Amino acid sequence: MSIKNKLIYGGDYYPEQWMDHPKILEQDIQFIKKAGINLITVGVFAWSVIEPKEGEYHFSWLEEIIDRLYENEISVMLATPSGARPKWLAQKYPEALRVNEGRQRNLFGERHNHCFTSPVYREKVRKINTKLAECFAGHPAVAFWHISNEYGGECHCPLCQKAFQEWLRKKYGTVEKLNKAWWTRFWSHTYDSFEEVESPSSVGEKSIHGLNLDWKRFVSDQTIDFMRHEIQALRDAGAKQPATTNMMYDFQGINYGKMAEYLDIVSWDSYPLWGKKEDVRIALDNGMQHDYMRSLKHRPFLLLESCPSATNWQGVSKLKKPGVLMNASLQSIAHGGDSVQYFQIRQSRGSSEKFHGSVIDHYGGADTRVFLEICQVGRTLESLSEIAGSDVHAKAALIYDIENRWAMEDAQGPRNDGLYYHEAAFKSYQALKHCGLDVDVIDMDQKLDGYQIIAAPMLYMFRSDMEGKLREFVKNGGTLIMTYWSGIVNETDLCHLGGTPHDLTDVLGLRSEEIDGLYDWEENTAEPAAENELGIVRPYTGKNLCDLVQLKGALALMVYGSDFYAGRPALTKNTFGNGTAYYVCADMEEAFYRDVYKKICERAGIQGLLEDVPEGITVNSRENREYQYLFIQNYGQEPVRVALPEGYEILAGEYEGAVAAMSTVVWKRRK
Ligand code: GLA
Numbered sequence: 001m002s003i004k005n006k007l008i009y010g011g012d013y014y015p016e017q018w019m020d021h022p023k024i025l026e027q028d029i030q031f032i033k034k035a036g037i038n039l040i041t042v043g044v045f046a047w048s049v050i051e052p053k054e055g056e057y058h059f060s061w062l063e064e065i066i067d068r069l070y071e072n073e074i075s076v077m078l079a080t081p082s083g084a085r086p087k088w089l090a091q092k093y094p095e096a097l098r099v100n101e102g103r104q105r106n107l108f109g110e111r112h113n114h115c116f117t118s119p120v121y122r123e124k125v126r127k128i129n130t131k132l133a134e135c136f137a138g139h140p141a142v143a144f145w146h147i148s149n150e151y152g153g154e155c156h157c158p159l160c161q162k163a164f165q166e167w168l169r170k171k172y173g174t175v176e177k178l179n180k181a182w183w184t185r186f187w188s189h190t191y192d193s194f195e196e197v198e199s200p201s202s203v204g205e206k207s208i209h210g211l212n213l214d215w216k217r218f219v220s221d222q223t224i225d226f227m228r229h230e231i232q233a234l235r236d237a238g239a240k241q242p243a244t245t246n247m248m249y250d251f252q253g254i255n256y257g258k259m260a261e262y263l264d265i266v267s268w269d270s271y272p273l274w275g276k277k278e279d280v281r282i283a284l285d286n287g288m289q290h291d292y293m294r295s296l297k298h299r300p301f302l303l304l305e306s307c308p309s310a311t312n313w314q315g316v317s318k319l320k321k322p323g324v325l326m327n328a329s330l331q332s333i334a335h336g337g338d339s340v341q342y343f344q345i346r347q348s349r350g351s352s353e354k355f356h357g358s359v360i361d362h363y364g365g366a367d368t369r370v371f372l373e374i375c376q377v378g379r380t381l382e383s384l385s386e387i388a389g390s391d392v393h394a395k396a397a398l399i400y401d402i403e404n405r406w407a408m409e410d411a412q413g414p415r416n417d418g419l420y421y422h423e424a425a426f427k428s429y430q431a432l433k434h435c436g437l438d439v440d441v442i443d444m445d446q447k448l449d450g451y452q453i454i455a456a457p458m459l460y461m462f463r464s465d466m467e468g469k470l471r472e473f474v475k476n477g478g479t480l481i482m483t484y485w486s487g488i489v490n491e492t493d494l495c496h497l498g499g500t501p502h503d504l505t506d507v508l509g510l511r512s513e514e515i516d517g518l519y520d521w522e523e524n525t526a527e528p529a530a531e532n533e534l535g536i537v538r539p540y541t542g543k544n545l546c547d548l549v550q551l552k553g554a555l556a557l558m559v560y561g562s563d564f565y566a567g568r569p570a571l572t573k574n575t576f577g578n579g580t581a582y583y584v585c586a587d588m589e590e591a592f593y594r595d596v597y598k599k600i601c602e603r604a605g606i607q608g609l610l611e612d613v614p615e616g617i618t619v620n621s622r623e624n625r626e627y628q629y630l631f632i633q634n635y636g637q638e639p640v641r642v643a644l645p646e647g648y649e650i651l652a653g654e655y656e657g658a659v660a661a662m663s664t665v666v667w668k669r670r671k
């Protein structure tokens with residue numbers, strides 16, 4: 001039995017909730033097999049069953065389950081249980097519980113409620129992880145380690161304060177350097193020693209932006225350090241299987257770029273709000289996350305959780321309409337994922353997730369609409385096995401950086417009523433996808449080599465030599481599209497002196513002079529400049545932010561239509577070295593991005609996977625040594641005609657000139 005060379009199909013399973021229902025446990029295996037599931041995740045929140053009393057470990061139940069899965073040729077992803085802890089632990093070691101920013105300690109309860117610094121908690125986790133690895137690392141069924149669950153949150157306890165001070169000492173060396181980097185003479189907030197620094201709090205300091213930013217970095221680093229500690233315990237006990245942890249959609253608490261360095265494989269939990277807007281928009285937004293996750297390592301990722309039907313924690317728990325499950329599942333594969341996994345296999349009977357969608361529901365039969373669709377997904381994944389392990393070679397990159405977001409959203413700048421960073425990134429992403437391109441979503445730490453076009457929206461903070469890398473990229477012939485509110489501050493949130501976007505004014509051929517924040521109800525327009533090179537013929541509206549630039553060599557392709565800056569540049573173009581740098585001055589409407597990116601790609605000779613990507617359709621590709629795989633997904637309610645390039649043969653789905661409503665077709669072509 002091996003899941004190598006296969007796409008993984010699986011889900012989270014909580015047999016510990018059903019130990020007094022042996023018949024159910026027995027039956028579940030039959031459901032799992034019938035669905036074509038080949039990997040089961042166990043142990044995610046099982047601490048109180050594994051170690052009901054301190055130091056008293058019970059593994060036989062888990063062994064029984066893992067053995068039974070193995071006998072049935074199902075692999076196992078085994079979780080460390082630190083996502084939630086038993087009451088005895090909180091009772092005896094209150095220091096393991098979190099302290100909030102108001103400096104109050106939490107009571108026992110919920111999950112994620114633990115201090116990442118606490119030596120006692122770390123020790124308890126090390127012990128249980130060691131025991132788990134000693135028992136199961138050699139089990140032939142165990143294929144992966146699932147480290148904890150959805151790490152997140154922060155703790156302001158005295159231990160964390162101390163650790164933060166040490167983190168700062170390591171970063172700055174002297175407190176004078178810290179004071180300078182944080183500009184603490186402002187409001188007389190200078191520190192005399194590292195020991196004086198306290199974490200930001202609404203009942204204390206929150207106006208030193210450098211402090212806020214470094215605190216976020218510390219929390220992220222401390223979480224990652226905790227995760228490494230967990231993995232180390234497994235490795236020390238001889239575990240060799242790859243380790244992953246489930247990341248989350250648009251999560252802002254951790255620098256996942258740094259976290260991924262310590263994981264063998266990236267994975268994430270995806271719960272899109274299908275049906276809330278046009279499904280193709282939901283799919284594109286979710287696709288941006290898939291691309292972000294894949295780009296963390298530029299290797300296949302796992303879709304570690306998704307819901308077979310309705311979730312129960314969103315405002316409205318919408319059923320997945322027929323076909324949505326298949327499309328959503330294959331979307332993971334289309335974007336470079338090697339798995340489709342569900343939360344959860346069997347629906348829990350009580351507590352807060354009792355109405356969350358599952359493979360097997362409370363009714364407990366195989367004759368449900370959802371189960372039948374699950375089986376269909378299983379068969380399709382099986383038929384796509386050869387795709388496992390293949391990569392995505394993107395010509396386009398979108399720069400999206402979490403540290404930039406932390407700084408920008410805390411900055412008290414041109415609009416405190418919403419800067420819409422995610423939305424701005426999405427507009428560029430959507431436009432690149434509309435050009436038929438595969439897109440890497442990368443942060444500022446990554447290399448820019450190999451891309452033909454890069455979108456860099458709202459890079460308020462330049463770090464990791466962003467300016468140097470972008471300069472090289474354009475000089476060497478790349479096409480850069482940068483926007484308003486970029487290159488404003490350095491790595492500790494100090495404003496750049498001498499003109500912005502910092503160190504790129506020559507590359508862009510302009511200097512940003514002022515930026516206007518618009519009220520929610522205000523709009524401006526960008527009007528095409530006469531005979532502009534891109535052949536833009538219509539005006540577009542912009543909102544929220546309007547950058548007023550002084551041209552220093554760039555050409556204005558569009559100009560503002562109103563306000564005192566009517567006639568000043570709204571879209572510019574500059575040639576630098578062998579490349580071209582565009583600058584979008586305002587938060588323009590989506591249609592602007594779609595039309596303008598299309599024209600930019602055409603002009604630069606950047607070719608998409610399809611010549612034309614019709615409305616409602618998404619297109620992606622993957623490659624291995626021999627083949628290129630093409631995924632076309634229709635997220636609309638009507639069939640859509642799609643013109644296909646030569647040489648493709650169908651691997652899954654049906655196509656006779658059109659892709660049917662809410663369906664996917666996968667092709668392959670020898671390279
Ligand atoms: C998260 C968690 C799971 C479960 C699901 C519900 O992704 O990791 O344990 O709570 O949400 O959607």
Ligand code: ZN
Binds near residue numbers: 160
């Ligand atoms: Zn703490």
